Amino acid sequence: MVNPIAHLGNVEPLIYRAEIKERYISVDNVCAWPNLTMLGDSTIIATIFNKPSHGLVEGDVECWASKDGTDWKKHGTPALHDATATTRTNVAAGLTKHGDLLVLSSGWLLKPAEAPNPSRGAIIKTWISRSSDGGKTWTVDKHSFPPAEKGRTEYIPFGDIFIADDGSLRTTCYSITRDRREDKVTLFRSDDDGYTWKKMVDIIEQHNETALFRVKDNVWLAAARSSTEAHVNLFRSEDDGYTWQKIRAITELRQIPAHIMLLKGGQLLLTYGNRNAGRFGIKAKVSDDNGITWSQEITLIDDLSSGDSGYPSSVQLASGEIVTAYYAAGTTAHHRYHMGTVKWILEKAEK
Numbered sequence: 001m002v003n004p005i006a007h008l009g010n011v012e013p014l015i016y017r018a019e020i021k022e023r024y025i026s027v028d029n030v031c032a033w034p035n036l037t038m039l040g041d042s043t044i045i046a047t048i049f050n051k052p053s054h055g056l057v058e059g060d061v062e063c064w065a066s067k068d069g070t071d072w073k074k075h076g077t078p079a080l081h082d083a084t085a086t087t088r089t090n091v092a093a094g095l096t097k098h099g100d101l102l103v104l105s106s107g108w109l110l111k112p113a114e115a116p117n118p119s120r121g122a123i124i125k126t127w128i129s130r131s132s133d134g135g136k137t138w139t140v141d142k143h144s145f146p147p148a149e150k151g152r153t154e155y156i157p158f159g160d161i162f163i164a165d166d167g168s169l170r171t172t173c174y175s176i177t178r179d180r181r182e183d184k185v186t187l188f189r190s191d192d193d194g195y196t197w198k199k200m201v202d203i204i205e206q207h208n209e210t211a212l213f214r215v216k217d218n219v220w221l222a223a224a225r226s227s228t229e230a231h232v233n234l235f236r237s238e239d240d241g242y243t244w245q246k247i248r249a250i251t252e253l254r255q256i257p258a259h260i261m262l263l264k265g266g267q268l269l270l271t272y273g274n275r276n277a278g279r280f281g282i283k284a285k286v287s288d289d290n291g292i293t294w295s296q297e298i299t300l301i302d303d304l305s306s307g308d309s310g311y312p313s314s315v316q317l318a319s320g321e322i323v324t325a326y327y328a329a330g331t332t333a334h335h336r337y338h339m340g341t342v343k344w345i346l347e348k349a350e351k
Contacts, residue, residue, distance in 0.1 A: 273310015
């Protein structure tokens with residue numbers, strides 16, 4: 001594949017700024033790891049983990065709804081954990097061709113609470129949850145998602161679900177070798193509007209949580225969290241996802257993981273967590289050329305209390321305001337797990 005950035009030479013980075021409009025503790029006492037989906041009627045759905053723990057207690061996947069990114073109400077439960085000592089935490093979410101809300105979820109088997117240093121055990125199988133009423137009621141298929149590969153864990157879904165040019169649905173999952181030494185990111189596709197899924201191709205090894213994005217035609221981006229270098233690397237495919245090329249590291253050390261979306265002005269917005277001590281928070285970058293070059297870093301949030309935070313996801317309102325949701329174990333002013341949201345406007349700064 002031809003390197004899409006080989007001809008650029010030294011490119012002066014774009015300079016943008018964020019005008020912060022409002023900020024909220026939107027869902028309190030949850031770890032969240034939010035995934036935002038905009039429905040056809042412009043309702044925003046946040047798919048979250050519903051307990052104030054980093055996946056170490058029994059919990060479920062919930063959907064919360066908002067019309068404006070300000071006021072949020074619980075809408076429904078895509079995945080209710082069905083056995084003692086399990087937790088449903090990890091999700092991918094998006095809309096099908098027919099407008100159904102689709103959530104893929106996995107999680108963890110919890111070790112007995114009385115065990116020394118209790119923690120998460122085995123990864124549990126991915127479920128396929130579907131709602132035709134905007135997330136209020138759900139049907140759950142616990143069996144159809146592909147099983148684990150030999151010698152690896154069950155698949156862990158992450159990020160958004162997209163509709164490809166050929167009408168198939170696409171999303172990414174990752175898996176880990178049984179000795180927990182090697183992560184691998186896999187692209188999945190569904191040819192029946194999300195009812196069944198199949199492996200399409202392995203994207204990259206030694207990476208895990210990966211934000212997929214369809215740029216145009218058969219061009220895709222994947223912003224993948226490196227499991228060895230603790231930053232996000234950007235990969236690009238120009239043949240509809242069958243082969244991938246690493247472009248570059250797109251964030252600094254301990255800035256993980258990422259989300260990509262398209263703004264109404266045609267720019268791509270990358271948001272990601274910042275886990276560097278002294279500036280824990282949420283950062284952003286912007287691309288005017290479909291992900292080939294990116295702006296200087298934009299600060300959205302910088303007062304989170306620890307690196308147990310991040311996982312941003314964004315949507316844009318009809319007004320042009322951007323709603324970015326994230327999670328945090330606390331801030332300097334609020335000492336509980338929560339899903340926070342910040343509403344902001346992107347502005348191009350004068351050089």
